[in-house]
Amino acid sequence: MITLKGIYKIYGDTGNEVIALNNINLSIESGEYVSIMGASGSGKSSLMHIMGLLDKPTQGEYVLDGVNTIDIKEKELSSVRNKYIGFVFQAFNLLPRTTVIDNVILPLVYRGENKDIAEKKALEILKKLGIDKRAYFKTNQISGGQQQRVAIARALAQEPTLILADEPTGNVDSKTTLEIIKILQDLNDEGHSIVIVTHEDDIGDRAKRKIRLKDGLLIEDKIIRQNRV
Amino acid sequence: MNFKDLIFTSMHSLNINFGRTVLSALGIIIGIASVIALISVGQGAQSKITQNIQNLGSNLIIVTSGNAKVGNVKQGIGTANTLNQNDVIALQSRNNTPDVIAVSPVISKSGQLIYQGQNAVTLIEGVTPIAQSVNDITMAKGSFITEPDVKDSLPVIVLGPTVSEELFPNSNPIGKLVTIGNTFFTVIGVTQSKGSAGGGAYNQDNQVAVPISTAQNELFGNVGYSTIILQASSANVMNQATSEVENTLMRVQGITNINQANFNITNQTQILTTLNTITGTFTLLLGGIAGISLIVGGIGIMNIMLVSVTERTREIGLRKAIGAKNSDILYQFLVEAILITVIGGLIGVIIGIFIDYIVATYIIKVPFIISSLAIILSITVSITIGLIFGIFPAYKASRLSPIEALRYE
Numbered sequence: 001m002i003t004l005k006g007i008y009k010i011y012g013d014t015g016n017e018v019i020a021l022n023n024i025n026l027s028i029e030s031g032e033y034v035s036i037m038g039a040s041g042s043g044k045s046s047l048m049h050i051m052g053l054l055d056k057p058t059q060g061e062y063v064l065d066g067v068n069t070i071d072i073k074e075k076e077l078s079s080v081r082n083k084y085i086g087f088v089f090q091a092f093n094l095l096p097r098t099t100v101i102d103n104v105i106l107p108l109v110y111r112g113e114n115k116d117i118a119e120k121k122a123l124e125i126l127k128k129l130g131i132d133k134r135a136y137f138k139t140n141q142i143s144g145g146q147q148q149r150v151a152i153a154r155a156l157a158q159e160p161t162l163i164l165a166d167e168p169t170g171n172v173d174s175k176t177t178l179e180i181i182k183i184l185q186d187l188n189d190e191g192h193s194i195v196i197v198t199h200e201d202d203i204g205d206r207a208k209r210k211i212r213l214k215d216g217l218l219i220e221d222k223i224i225r226q227n228r229v
Numbered sequence: 230m231n232f233k234d235l236i237f238t239s240m241h242s243l244n245i246n247f248g249r250t251v252l253s254a255l256g257i258i259i260g261i262a263s264v265i266a267l268i269s270v271g272q273g274a275q276s277k278i279t280q281n282i283q284n285l286g287s288n289l290i291i292v293t294s295g296n297a298k299v300g301n302v303k304q305g306i307g308t309a310n311t312l313n314q315n316d317v318i319a320l321q322s323r324n325n326t327p328d329v330i331a332v333s334p335v336i337s338k339s340g341q342l343i344y345q346g347q348n349a350v351t352l353i354e355g356v357t358p359i360a361q362s363v364n365d366i367t368m369a370k371g372s373f374i375t376e377p378d379v380k381d382s383l384p385v386i387v388l389g390p391t392v393s394e395e396l397f398p399n400s401n402p403i404g405k406l407v408t409i410g411n412t413f414f415t416v417i418g419v420t421q422s423k424g425s426a427g428g429g430a431y432n433q434d435n436q437v438a439v440p441i442s443t444a445q446n447e448l449f450g451n452v453g454y455s456t457i458i459l460q461a462s463s464a465n466v467m468n469q470a471t472s473e474v475e476n477t478l479m480r481v482q483g484i485t486n487i488n489q490a491n492f493n494i495t496n497q498t499q500i501l502t503t504l505n506t507i508t509g510t511f512t513l514l515l516g517g518i519a520g521i522s523l524i525v526g527g528i529g530i531m532n533i534m535l536v537s538v539t540e541r542t543r544e545i546g547l548r549k550a551i552g553a554k555n556s557d558i559l560y561q562f563l564v565e566a567i568l569i570t571v572i573g574g575l576i577g578v579i580i581g582i583f584i585d586y587i588v589a590t591y592i593i594k595v596p597f598i599i600s601s602l603a604i605i606l607s608i609t610v611s612i613t614i615g616l617i618f619g620i621f622p623a624y625k626a627s628r629l630s631p632i633e634a635l636r637y638e
Contacts, residue, residue, distance in 0.1 A: 049632050052550070054550060054631050054632050054635075055632055075554065075555065078549060078552050078553060078554045078555075078557075079552065079554065081550065081551070081552055082551060082552025087550050087551065089547075089635065091543075093543065093546075093547040093550075093635065094547075095544060095547070096245070096544075097245045098241065098245075102241075106548070106551060107551040107552045109230055109234050109238075110230050110548075110551065110552035110553050110554075110557060111552060112230065112231060115234070154551065158551070158552075
């Protein structure tokens, strides 16, 4: 499903270069649950940005669902992201003072989908995540855990090839962390492909495969026994 | 994103920051309101002035006597009373002036009328009966100066409504005696109001008429006429009639070059054109000054939109991450700017019309005219301002990199 070949990401000018990713080769199959781990500065954010099509590698090849993304023009990347990648961010990144449902349908609106159909779909997803009662609340009127569930609902609404979660439990308490992990685990059980980026080992251990980066190098890639909730 | 969703999204964003939206619209509201108010009031004043000039009578040619000289210094036009009966007789001849239908000589000076301790300072005009038709005068009470009044230099007087109101606030002036200097005049009529020019220099209601012979014999001494007012047979022959008058007067006075003439000829069309040009220029000038405030308002919007882009960096990043194209972001911010200016513009139009109404009706008392041109123009201008001053912030927003934007704290 995802194939990264010889990926380099180099920041800065010649002479002042910082190599954030150094020859990364990686492939992830459909239905996998992968955690990308590493200390800050290890290159995991750069890798996530490239996998999420938010950024392009300096060198290398990235094939997503059979599509070579290197050739896609900057302009068209938005539509590709909208179709393939569902993001879940550490800071939730919901639109403030906007209703839960309007947040969930946002990617569908950008896709040009009919709003009524989109809302119906969003309500089903919210119900599945147990927050349909909050659908018409403003995002600043609900708790952090609920906000992260809204963000997950937004990602699911896209029906993406890959759910990309960047430190999804970084801003919530330990009880809510478990709830979020449980949701991701359930989604993976249903067949969703999930990549979670984290620096916490106990979160990383919730996945089925663990990748570790250090100084831009991929130093570990192994199938692990999933620590289920 | 389709157009409906785009409008909805932009409206929603404006609504979220309602206070800021109102503040940024304020510049446009004030700008549009002042443009509409000033242009409309200007047009009202212009129509009032036109109406006043037309109230003087129709198709008039006015000959004013030349300047008096004190030492070697020329005084103002009309100070010499150099026109006389010979001029009038020559002008009355159909052979000399075939396109002139009436000749009305006038002697005018300001003076004081007294009635039982009340006094009124006003313009006293010595006229002939023809002045009534030439100057389009209708009587409210009594009658105008007649031929016999002029022939016998009778001490009779016709009051303008303002003078009548001042001297006889609660009684009928007809038959009463008023004094000018040492002479008693019997009031024989009061004219209908023609409307005042709202404190203008020339108020047709604040004047009185006496027989021209009486004015010469009893009031001002046997002087010449200050003005001869002529009426052309139609508006089409104004220029022709004007040159007939000029030629006749030059012949009577024995001069060959108009520059030597001790009189001045002007006609109503010229006066109207001149006044309209002046008021039109003033209206434009005022509108232009108000227009500058519109530009300032536009810059205000740009400022606030730029702040808004910075403040909403994360939101922009998120929108782009989940599928907003650069153009989606560009249009969203552009539509926000245009919505501010359009809504501000509409509010400005309403306020401008209101100010126009108050100023025109209660303060300077001119007709209340809503200038549709000004309204269409200001709405167009405000949309344009929204476009011009919205495009830079919108472009800036659309070019933000989603990673930088998401990382922004």
